[in-house]
Amino acid sequence: MRICILGAGSLGCVFGGLLTAAGHDVLLVNRSADLVERLNRDGLTLAFKPGDRVIPVRAATDCRGQAPFDLIVVLVKSFHTREALEQARNAIDPDTAVLSLQNGLGHEDVIADIAGPASVLVGKTYVGGIMTSPGRVVAGVDGKATHIGEPDGTLSERVRRIADAFSAAGLDTTASDRIMGVVWDKLLVNVATGALSGITRLAYGDLYDVPEVADCARAAVREAMAVAAAAGIAVSFDDPDRPWRIAGEGLPPAFKASILQSLEKGSITEIDFINGAVVRWGERHGVATPVNRTLVAAIKGIERALSPIHTP
Numbered sequence: 001m002r003i004c005i006l007g008a009g010s011l012g013c014v015f016g017g018l019l020t021a022a023g024h025d026v027l028l029v030n031r032s033a034d035l036v037e038r039l040n041r042d043g044l045t046l047a048f049k050p051g052d053r054v055i056p057v058r059a060a061t062d063c064r065g066q067a068p069f070d071l072i073v074v075l076v077k078s079f080h081t082r083e084a085l086e087q088a089r090n091a092i093d094p095d096t097a098v099l100s101l102q103n104g105l106g107h108e109d110v111i112a113d114i115a116g117p118a119s120v121l122v123g124k125t126y127v128g129g130i131m132t133s134p135g136r137v138v139a140g141v142d143g144k145a146t147h148i149g150e151p152d153g154t155l156s157e158r159v160r161r162i163a164d165a166f167s168a169a170g171l172d173t174t175a176s177d178r179i180m181g182v183v184w185d186k187l188l189v190n191v192a193t194g195a196l197s198g199i200t201r202l203a204y205g206d207l208y209d210v211p212e213v214a215d216c217a218r219a220a221v222r223e224a225m226a227v228a229a230a231a232g233i234a235v236s237f238d239d240p241d242r243p244w245r246i247a248g249e250g251l252p253p254a255f256k257a258s259i260l261q262s263l264e265k266g267s268i269t270e271i272d273f274i275n276g277a278v279v280r281w282g283e284r285h286g287v288a289t290p291v292n293r294t295l296v297a298a299i300k301g302i303e304r305a306l307s308p309i310h311t312p
């Protein structure tokens with residue numbers, strides 16, 4: 001398959017590296033010329049528990065001159081999606097599937113705007129990646145599932161084909177007929193810990209030690225579950241404690257949720273797509289979301305206090 005990883009950062013490199021190693025024709029796109037040069041010169045190093053694996057990869061700073069891809073996997077941060085896809089327009093044709101594996105809600109609308117509704121695939125992943133230096137990524141793949149699907153839940157041939165290709169590459173992937181439920185399951189996990197990590201500045205080891213934080217996390221998840229129910233979306237959890245627990249499962253005590261990582265880099269965060277999405281969906285469906293609203297306000301305030309934020 002001809003695949004573009006749009007936003008080859010921490011997570012994109014894990015998917016791009018493993019799909020390249022499995023024999024697919026993969027282009028890793030990252031706007032950093034320095035990173036692209038290193039990847040083309042030295043290959044990508046994926047660090048797994050048993051040891052490092054160096055994978056020769058093909059990288060570029062954009063999609064200029066590229067023929068249309070079979071699949072584009074969107075893995076820029078949520079606030080970069082529109083810009084990145086606009087820049088990749090020439091590499092999208094009616095047969096190109098565009099799959100977001102980003103956290104949060106709302107990416108599919110942006111993809112549909114630019115690539116057309118027929119291109120849109122929906123996905124979520126529990127795979128993790130942290131780029132520890134340019135071109136070296138610590139990968140968390142074992143036991144971490146990825147789910148992809150058509151927005152309407154159809155188990156199409158293309159979804160099955162892509163899921164099979166990902167699984168054969170070592171990325172355990174399911175073709176899902178309830179992908180919107182899967183999307184909300186992951187949203188609940190991010191709602192539980194993301195904003196609270198950013199506000200408290202605590203890594204997971206400490207975050208889980210503060211009972212008041214746990215109470216607040218469960219309250220935020222409870223609101224999001226009420227919104228999902230009002231919207232007719234069936235999530236897998238009935239206890240708000242589960243998403244809170246799952247967020248930290250298998251991660252080292254020093255692990256920091258991505259919202260905290262963004263703030264520590266001086267960047268804005270994906271809060272609008274996570275707790276912010278719960279607030280917007282709550283307004284749409286008549287469900288009050290005061291806890292999520294407050295978490296959004298606090299993170300927005302921190303982003304402002306850290307300004308001048310680097311322009312993303």
Ligand SMILES: NC(=O)C1=CN([C@@H]2O[C@H](COP(=O)(O)OP(=O)(O)OC[C@H]3O[C@@H](n4cnc5c(N)ncnc54)[C@H](OP(=O)(O)O)[C@@H]3O)[C@@H](O)[C@H]2O)C=CC1
Nearest residue numbers: 007009010011012030031075076077080084102103128129
């Ligand atoms: N990392 C993880 O473990 C997980 C991440 N996710 C989700 O995956 C998405 C990506 O996260 P992550 O990999 O951590 O983020 P990263 O910031 O590590 O990677 C995104 C990369 O995209 C680059 N980029 C930004 N704009 C463009 C553009 N226009 N064209 C090409 N490249 C661009 C960024 O460059 P620059 O650095 O200059 O901004 C960055 O290197 C997010 O939605 C996140 O929530 C989901 C599950 C786990």
Ligand SMILES: CC(C)(CO)C(=O)C(=O)O
Nearest residue numbers: 103193247256257258259
């Ligand atoms: C690792 C996990 C699941 C929870 O922190 C995450 O998605 C994030 O930090 O954004």
